[in-house]
Amino acid sequence: MSYDFYKRAAIVCRAIPYGKAATYGQIAMLCGRPRNARQVGYALNRGRMGENIPAHRVVNSRGILSGAAAFETRDLQKRLLESEGVKVEYTEDGWRVDLKRDGWHNTMEEALRFREIFEAQNI
DNA sequence: GCACTGACGCGGG
DNA sequence: TCCCGCGCCAGTG
Numbered sequence: 001m002s003y004d005f006y007k008r009a010a011i012v013c014r015a016i017p018y019g020k021a022a023t024y025g026q027i028a029m030l031c032g033r034p035r036n037a038r039q040v041g042y043a044l045n046r047g048r049m050g051e052n053i054p055a056h057r058v059v060n061s062r063g064i065l066s067g068a069a070a071f072e073t074r075d076l077q078k079r080l081l082e083s084e085g086v087k088v089e090y091t092e093d094g095w096r097v098d099l100k101r102d103g104w105h106n107t108m109e110e111a112l113r114f115r116e117i118f119e120a121q122n123i
Numbered sequence: 124g125c126a127c128t129g130a131c132g133c134g135g136g
Numbered sequence: 137t138c139c140c141g142c143g144c145c146a147g148t149g
Binding site: 023024035036037039044058061062064071077 | 128129130131132133
Binding site: 033039042046 | 145
């Protein structure tokens with residue numbers, strides 16, 4: 001690796017605004033590795049990003065919340081999101097957020113700002 | 124090095 | 137919009 005993907009991912013995840021949901025692929029993209037969505041999931045699952053990561057704000061590209069195993073109770077992620085005002089609806093595939101409504105929609109400026117942060121911190 | 128895994132994503136139909 | 141198949145790639149044993 002030429003840089004530490006997980007450190008970048010931690011910075012991006014901590015920047016997800018309260019009351020918004022981001023996708024694995026979106027985080028990977030902002031870290032400069034658009035094809036590493038799976039590694040974002042891996043890092044969250046295994047705690048590779050350190051403390052104070054709002055993992056409940058990360059969902060897949062369809063807005064589906066992660067499966068039961070990841071959080072202590074099956075509806076913890078849902079409850080955390082709802083406590084922030086995110087609407088979560090039940091589907092056959094599991095709990096789902098409306099990314100149109102509550103997704104974190106990045107601006108180009110935001111993406112460029114992350115790149116500057118990484119460069120400044122040499123990660 | 125090899126095979127398999129998985130909190131994933133996309134393009135085509 | 138919804139499925140499905142295939143591609144992806146760091147970790148793990």
